[in-house]
Amino acid sequence: MLMTGRVLRFDEVRGYGFIAPDEGGEDVFMHANDLLDDKYLYGEGCQVEFLLEMGEKGPKGSEIRLLAPAPRGSTAGAQASSRIAAGEFRTELTEALIEAVPTLTAAQLRQVRGCVVELTRARGWLT
Template structure:
C-alpha cells in the first residue's frame, strides 16, 4: 500500500535519508539501493509516495516516487551537508576546541550564522540527524529516528527549540 509523505533528509554523499509519512508516525529510512529515481529530486520538502517494507533493522522505503518537487524556499535555502562543511568524515579529527592552555573546551557552541538565534523543531531535528549520522556508521535507521525524536522532544519541552 502506497504511503504519501515528504522528504525529511537525504544525503547523496552517503546514499540514504528519511521520509516522513503524511499520516504521522516514525520517519522511514530510505537507501539509494531501493530507489530508481534521480537523487537530485530528493530535497527536503519534496512530496513523495512510497511503500514501506519492514526489515530486521526497521522500516525502509521502497518504490519511491516524487509526486511534487520541493518548494524553492526549502530546497535552496537549506544549509549544505556537514560533509561539505569539513571535506568528509575524519574519525581521527579532534572534535573539541581547546582553550588558551591547550585544555579541551566542550562548552556548547553558538549556532552557525551568528546571533545565537533559535532553531525551530524541524531545523533542530535536521541538525541532530546530521550529528547522529556523523557520530557512528553502525547506528540503524530505527535508532537514529528514536534518538532524534527523544532529543527534539526534550529540547522543545525545555524551550531550547521553538515548536
C-alpha cells in the same frame, strides 16, 4: 502498503535519508537504491510515494517515487536552479584547469575535463 510522505532529509553522497509519512508515525528510512527518479531530485520537503516495508532496523521505503519537488528555497530546489549548460561549464572548467595547472598537456586536460563533466552530469548539475 503504498504510502505518501515528505522527505525530511536525504544525503546524496551517503545515499540515504528519511521520510515523514503523511499518516504520521515513525520516520521511514530511504536508500538511493530504492529511488525511481534521479537522486539529485530528492531534497528536504519533497513529496514522495513509496511502498512501506519493515526492514531489520524498522520501517523502510521501497519504490520511492517523487510526487512533487521540494518547496522553493530548499536544498533540492536550489540545486536545480544552479544548473548550467554543458558547453558553458566545459569552457569555464577548461579555463580554470589551465590557470591552476599550466603544465597540463592537451590530452591530460581532455581526460580530466571529461571525468569532471561526466561526474557533474551524473549528479544532475548540467542541463
